[in-house]
Structure formats: C-alpha cells, structure tokens
Amino acid sequence: MNRYVKLVLMEMHRFWKLYAALILVTLVSQLGGLYLTLRKYMNGVNGELTLNPQTYTDYASRFGKLPFEIAMSRAALWIFGPVVLCIAALLLYVFLIWYRDWLGKNTFAYRLLMLPTARMNLFWSKLTAVITFVLGLVALQIVLLPVHLTLYRTLIPAALRPAESPLVPFVRHDPIFRTLVPPTFLEFILYYGAGVLAVTIVFTAILLERSFRLKGLVGGILYTVAAAAILVSPIILVTSGADSLAIYPMELFLLELGLGVILLAVSLGLSRYLMNRKITV
C-alpha cells in the first residue's frame, strides 16, 4: 500500500468519531423530525375526524392532501438543520485538518513533514479526506430520501397522499438538494468541481499562513478574495446585463471552466512550492 493511501486512511481514522456523530445526528434528526411532524399532522387529522366522523377521502376533499414536499417543508428544521450542521462541520474540518497538526501540545506536523514521501502527498491526502467526507454525507442524503418517502407512505394513509409519489420533483425543486444532488452530469461537475477548487484555494491560503505566519495570513486572505473575485466577475458582468458582454450560457460555462482550471493549477503549483520550500513547523 503506498504512503498516499495510508495517509488518506489515517486522516479518515482521525476524523471518524466526529463524522459518525454527524451521521448519527442527521439520522436521528431527519427521521425523528419527519416522524414527529407526520404524527402531529395525523393527530390533527384524526382529531378532526373524531369530532366530525368522516373518511380520509372526505377530509382530503375538504382540507386537501399532504404532498411529500409539503411534509418535508413542515419538517424543514429537522431535515435541513443537520444538513447545515454537516456543511458547517466540514467547512471547519477544512481548517482543522491542517491546524490540528501544528497547534496544541502535540506537533504532528514534524512527523508528517519528515516522512520519506513527497510532501504533496500530505496535501492530496487531506484533500481526498475532505472530498470523501463530503461525498459520504451527500450519499447519506441520497440514501435517506427514499427512507423518508417510505416513512411518509407508512404514516400517511393513501387517501391523504397525492397519487404520484414525487421524489424526483422534490430533489429538482429544493434549492439545497438540487445543489447536493445535481440533475445533470454537467452540473455535478460544475458544483463539485467548484467545491474542490474552493477547498484547494483555502488549503493554499492555509499553507501561506503556515509558511509566513502573519504576512502569510494576509496573503492567504488576499489570495482567496482574489480567486473568488476572478471566478465571480464574469457572472456578475453577464447578469448586470451590459450588452457588450452578452454571451451564451455555454460560453459563460466554458469561460468559468477555463478560469477554474487555471486557478486550480496555480493553487496546486503554489501549494507544492510552499510545502517543499517554505513550510515551517
């Protein structure tokens, strides 16, 4: 097994407890929250039916049915709370994965930088760990959605459900899920490519700080801001509607792709230089 793979496994091993906690919170919150929300709805329905004995069909014709997306939006805090928590935790992890090795009483950075392997393997392993954890949580969401749907179908009588069970439309229309699980491969590449690029840029900024401390911190922030400005400026220029800049969406996409690839290359080159020549314990 080569050292890069070993490093990836080590990074995963070091984060798995927190990661397991995130998964657990997500499971409990989403399933529990949806369950409670649906039970509350059914209690309301059954209460109404006790006062006015009727069938579920009559109830549905008077008050309407409960579509899946409405059920999900009623449980929004339970469903999206953990998603936001996971995103926040992983954002924090992008910094933690580096600073944990430098700060505190134990300076693991000494050992890592003295490994008989290319130092960029440390960079790649940390990047791989972050990406894997992100994809893992997305996969969890994808697996959980049918579970939610099953829960919905189990608890809500057929008479109160719209005929079609619209899982795909839900994913299409919900802004968070639409980003997490893009409908087209192109969008997948776009979103996740942007994500990898963003993490790489932040890693580069962290390495600047670790190499030059205070000056590096300033440089790192400037680098991040500059990179973001470069990436966002074409979009702003196009949407601002200046006629001279009217370009087709595909052209904008290709422009962004080109800028992204250049920024990725610059960040990786700079990171390699810093890792090999400038980093300090």
Next chain:
Amino acid sequence: MIEVKGISKKYGGKSVLRDVTFSAERGQITCLIGINGVGKSTVLKAIMGLAPLNGGQIRIDGKPLDKHLYEKVAFVPDVITMPASMKVGECLDWMRDFYRSWNPERAAELLSFFRLNPPDRVSSLSKGNASKLNLLLGLSLDTDYLLMDEPFSGIDIFSREQIASVFTSHLIEERGVILTTHEISDIEHLVDKAVLLDQGTVRMTFMCEEVRMNEGKSVLDVMREVYRA
C-alpha cells in the same frame, strides 16, 4: 557527513542565525551548545527541511535534503510529535508503516528499556516518558544520522540517566549524532565535538579531547573564555 555552510535565518526581521558553519561526521557526537536563544533548534530544523533558510546551504553526504534522506537522518525534537489520541503502540505501528528503515526489534528493546506501555495514550505520558517516546521513535530508525534537540531539558533525574545511557550504547554507534544543549556539564565527557553558538553565530568549534589534551581545559573552561570575552 552533515555540512552546514554559512546558513542564516531571520524571524520577522530579527536575525537568529548568521553565517553558521560547521560539520558533523558519522561516528561522532557533535554538540551545539548555546546558553540562550532559539538558534540551536533552528539549525536542526533547517537540516531537516522544517525551517526555510534566508541563506547558506546544507549538504548531507554531499547531497541536498530530499525525501529519501528522511530514511537516513532522524530528528528527535523537544516537542511531542505524535497525536495526543494515539496509543504508544499505535505510534510504533505508524512508524513501521511509513519508514523502510524502521527496526521493530530495536523498538521493542527500547520499549522495555524505557518501560513504556503500548496501551498508554500519548496524551497521558509524563514529560519524561514523552521524551523517551520521542527518542524511541528516532532511535528505532536505522539511520546514519540522528539529531536531538535538548534531549535532557526539563525532565526528571532518572529519565536523564536513562537517556544519557543511550549515548553510551550501541544505539548511537557508527551514527553521526548532533544534539543541542544549554547545559553541558552533565554530558561533557560524552561529546566528541563542541560547536559554541552565541547570538546566532558560531563562536568556536573544537574537538573536546584535543582541547583537554593540548590545553588541559574542560568544555566548560572553553565556554567561560568564549562567552566572557
């Protein structure tokens, strides 16, 4: 041979090393002695590529540092280098995983000599035991050179004696050892070559036995003359 040629280093405009030159041969214990300042540790870090230099160069057996040399030069810093959550035994496994030059028999020998317990967490180790673990990780690599930063500082007397006995054993035989200290008196008779650092410069380099032979002076005597001048 490790050759340090005219290296200089600045931290935020302040010069901590100025034109430092010395060499350390295999089969000798070279001691960087300095009563104050951070220069000594910086020299060791620079040799290991952990602190970029502002000038000068370092050669190990004639070559600049690259990743393969980490199998030939081991560094024992004065901070704990393993994550707090790891167990002592896991640290050893980890080293074996990453270094070809790891010598498991020697690690086992040192583990029992230092009386370290594999199930103990790194976070639970006393200062003395943490130093011993550090030393174990460095000594168990079959390297030609071994660098140690203040191996005797801040630990109890019995740990000191145990660690000192490493210097009188086969563990350092035929290796080139560079160690730093601000307190020479306890280990004077162990050292082959002394490099006196002061205010970031080398004030004097000498072979201890030659100075005793030719001038009848101890290392401490020479230090007194140099630092008072």
Next chain:
Amino acid sequence: MNETGGPIVPFNNRDPVYLQVVRHFKVEIATGKLTAGQVIPSRRELAALMNINPNTAQKAYKEMEDQLLIVTEGNSPSRVTTDERILGVVREELISEAVDAFVASVRLIGVPVDELLHVVKRKYETMHSQHKEAES
C-alpha cells in the same frame, strides 16, 4: 545501555576521557585486579560500564593496543597482555607519575627530604591501617 546510573570511574573534565580510561586499566593492572591474560570487557560493555560514548571506548582500546597493554587477536575478546615486562613498566609508570605530582607540589613548601619521608611514612601507615579497619 546500563541501568546503574553514575559512572564507576569519576571522570574529570580536563583530561582526555580516553586517557582516563587507559589510566583506569593501568591502575587495575598495577593493583592486580586485572591479571596477565585476563579477558577485559568488550568496547560496548566498557562504554556502558563507564558511561562514555562508544567512540571514546574505541579510542581507549586503540591506545591500549598501541601501548601493548592489551592484545586483540581476530574476533576473540581483548585480553591483558602476558608480557611481564610491559606489566612491570605499568606499575613503575604509575608510581613515578604519582610521585612526580607529589614532589612537584611539595617542593613549593621546601621541606627537607628526610622530614618529608618521615611524614610520608607515618601518614601512609595510618591511612593503611584505617583502610584495613574500614574493610574488616
């Protein structure tokens, strides 16, 4: 590595360590603790025993070999020489060294030789008997 801590020979820091080791062996030979042909500790054992670094032990052995005090044949352990002439010289050398140092310091006081010998004799006898008592 040895667990006993302090060195068995108190070294001074102003004489070369390897010569102090050589001297230690000479004393052992002169006092009969080491006899002709006796096997002596290996370099490693000596380093651990005396808390010196292995290079210094090596150097001391080389010096003793050069002075023909010990002999090493092939891979077998080093032994004290069986050459009685050399062993005799060691004793003389130690005595003359000690007396030289003594004379050099006592000369400064300017004591007549007869008085000095008398004092030496008396001191030597008291110390000898005290030493005997302490041992019994």
